[in-house]
Amino acid sequence: MDPFLVKAIQLILSLSLLIVLHELGHFIPAKLFKTRVEKFYLFFDVKFSLLKKKIGETTYGIGWLPLGGYVKIAGMIDESMDKEQMSKPPQPWEFRSKPAWQRLIIMLGGVTVNLVLGFLIYMMIMFVWGSAYVGPDEMPDGFAVIDDFKEYGFEDGDRILEVNGNEFQNSLDINKHLFMRDVQNITVLHQDGSEETIEVPEEIGTQMFEKGIMQPFVPIQSAVLDTVIAEHAASKAGLKKGDSIISLNDVEIGYWHEIAPASFENKEKTIEVVFERNGEIMSTEVTPDEDGYLGVGPASEIEIKRNKYGLSESISKGFDYGYWTLRDYVYQFKYVFTKKGATQLGGFGAIGGLFPDSWNWFGFWNTTALLSIILAFMNILPIPALDGGHVMFLLYEMITGRKPNDKFMEIAQMAGFFLLIALVLYANGNDIYRWLFE
Numbered sequence: 001m002d003p004f005l006v007k008a009i010q011l012i013l014s015l016s017l018l019i020v021l022h023e024l025g026h027f028i029p030a031k032l033f034k035t036r037v038e039k040f041y042l043f044f045d046v047k048f049s050l051l052k053k054k055i056g057e058t059t060y061g062i063g064w065l066p067l068g069g070y071v072k073i074a075g076m077i078d079e080s081m082d083k084e085q086m087s088k089p090p091q092p093w094e095f096r097s098k099p100a101w102q103r104l105i106i107m108l109g110g111v112t113v114n115l116v117l118g119f120l121i122y123m124m125i126m127f128v129w130g131s132a133y134v135g136p137d138e139m140p141d142g143f144a145v146i147d148d149f150k151e152y153g154f155e156d157g158d159r160i161l162e163v164n165g166n167e168f169q170n171s172l173d174i175n176k177h178l179f180m181r182d183v184q185n186i187t188v189l190h191q192d193g194s195e196e197t198i199e200v201p202e203e204i205g206t207q208m209f210e211k212g213i214m215q216p217f218v219p220i221q222s223a224v225l226d227t228v229i230a231e232h233a234a235s236k237a238g239l240k241k242g243d244s245i246i247s248l249n250d251v252e253i254g255y256w257h258e259i260a261p262a263s264f265e266n267k268e269k270t271i272e273v274v275f276e277r278n279g280e281i282m283s284t285e286v287t288p289d290e291d292g293y294l295g296v297g298p299a300s301e302i303e304i305k306r307n308k309y310g311l312s313e314s315i316s317k318g319f320d321y322g323y324w325t326l327r328d329y330v331y332q333f334k335y336v337f338t339k340k341g342a343t344q345l346g347g348f349g350a351i352g353g354l355f356p357d358s359w360n361w362f363g364f365w366n367t368t369a370l371l372s373i374i375l376a377f378m379n380i381l382p383i384p385a386l387d388g389g390h391v392m393f394l395l396y397e398m399i400t401g402r403k404p405n406d407k408f409m410e411i412a413q414m415a416g417f418f419l420l421i422a423l424v425l426y427a428n429g430n431d432i433y434r435w436l437f438e
Contacts, residue, residue: 123318232295347428384416
């Protein structure tokens, strides 16, 4: 099956699951507090619905616009902007007639469900698949180090032993920790057998972001092809699994990490590839695509080990992983408000790109857990039209004893709604721009 289609199916399935459960988080407490729910929709039903059925007082349906979902709660100023209902006297079954604490629980329900769901999925992943790691013993050739980091004292071939004086089990996490965690020093084992503790500058993550350095440490692997994706540049040029790349356009290739820069410099240009196949030196011409992409993957020489956990340990490990996932996402959110960060915003294309090219349950659930935690965080932001906006006004009411008037709430809701639409259009516009021009 085409990788794009596989990603699209996973994206739709994942978002549908997350949206339905999020809306259930509002629906269930609303019903418990005897609040009427008029609609429960997956996707938006602008003008018409794909499917709908009324059961009791609630109409359940699927809309045609896949930008989210909603529950329409009677007596609540929301995206439906039902001014006619709000102009009538409050009824006992309406949202506005309920005590502030009940309304707060109803509004926090969706975020709570998504947050709990993300943690539960990570616990399930730990129980079923465990956690993968690559220690220094599993990386005999160490890392290739970008020039900017060699200035601090790192060398090609370094293996990571400790971070901030603590054993660092998964060496492949070092880039993430540098970018989003408080890394003060790193102890490495140089290829000559000597150990050295190297101090890392403060705000190294910010420096990496500003310079566009996301992978300062890349595992050293030989330039042997393991994956050759059909209908991509390498496949069209006749390259096969097992071929060992010797040079690209007269640039000598000794290791895998040297392929991408040479390919990128010659994107959309026809270049000569010299390679070895079954002991014979051969050559062919290849044209990297507009991204400098050849469509190949390495034959990994890195041994990946796994920690397996029992049920109780899976719960603690999954909770810990979920906590750091949330914490890392919140930390990197600050980059959105920079000039460069704004250009990195992505829409559905970027989200779909998080899923694996072929169906993989581990990849699907891992990405779904991440999206669930992201959805929880984004929804709690104090922006009108999001759950966080409603929570903000409810907290104001509970603290001051004064409820914002309906006219103000209508204006705030509309402003928030248009802001969100603008952000969605902008983010998806970034996806289209990158697809067309980068």
